[in-house]
Amino acid sequence: MSTLGAAAPRAAEHCFVVPALDGPITGGTLYNRELLAALRAYASTSLRSLEPSAPELGEVLDAASSVWVDSLYLEQLPELKRRTAARLGLILHYLPSFVDLGRAGTMAELSRVERRALLCADAFLVTSVFMRNALEELEVPNKKTLLVLEPGTHATLSASRPAARAELRVVLVGNVVPGKGIEPFLRALESLLDAGDRVRVSIVGSLSPDPDYAEGCRRLVSRSRVLAERVVFFGGLSQPATLAQLARSDLFVSASRMESFGMALYEARVVGVPILARSGGNAAEHVDPEAGGQLVASDDELARACLALARQPALYAERAACARARAPLARSWQSAALEFVTQIAEWEK
DSSP states (O other): OOOTTOSOGGGOSEEEEOSOTTSSOOHHHHHHHHHHHHHHHHOSSOEEEEOTTOTTHHHHHHHOSEEEEEGGGGGGHHHHHHHOSSEEEEEESOOHHHHHHTSOOOGGGSOHHHHHHHHHOSEEEESSHHHHHHHHHHTOTTOOEEEEOOOOOOOOOOOOOOSOOSSEEEEEESOSSGGGTHHHHHHHHHHHOOTTOOEEEEEESOSSSSHHHHHHHHHHHHTOHHHHTTEEEEEOOOHHHHHHHHHHOSEEEEOOSOBSSOHHHHHHHHHTOOEEEEOOBTGGGGOOGGGTOEEESSHHHHHHHHHHHHHOHHHHHHHHHHHHHTOOOOOOHHHHHHHHHHHHHHHTO
């Protein structure tokens, strides 16, 4: 099998038009990077990975039997469709309108760019049954092929931890952007915190995608005595460092408005950390009350649930034991890659 970035475009059977795999980490980029690495190592097919601006893109499009385009490039999809005779698939990590709505939308609620992209694609690769169902509800004409490929993970069940902690160590994982709900969660937490609450909140995610929003979040923390002594922004970390931070934490909190899959939520389950999450999209699939999880409907409920665990060590200990006892086995990226190859073979029949 050829390696990513191989010199001979003519060897490409499958072309992936995606953001730089070594670029800033997002859920989508992590998914692309890990899936393509696993395909390169375990699948008997050739592939290339390029950005839309790559000079050799035209040659690779000519040689490809299929072209898979990241949903970051919805606007470019019609032009890419024009430039290739290959089947065109859309790797649909999310639709921006779904994030804005906090739920799956109707065709009328989508933007013009989104509607055009859905009509252009010959197939969709989605990361969850939730996204598959959402697309089926949209009733895209011609009954496009829908491939569901959930991500793998390198997370493992964390080592056993002491029964008692001096403080509850909470972690939020996600770039600091409005869709992740960090600012309203922090405001809700600020309004409920008492001076004696022993809780520390670590926010792991890049501050660069939306600098104004990130600065607003940091300003909120710095100007609040109760938040300033408890909240730390770690910025973007590597995936191994993020998993290590998750394993050191006592509680995973998600304030996200809409998750198409929820990779960090899934990893928290595998690591064996209790989850508190605001409902939205696929989040509920990762939140099992029997595994110490709790799903809420608002930022105020999320903050209250978090502080309840900080103030009631026995309740937290019960949730933590359930999370560890019911941690799922990790799905490998190798399994995901082989599943993708099988689905592609069926599509190409």
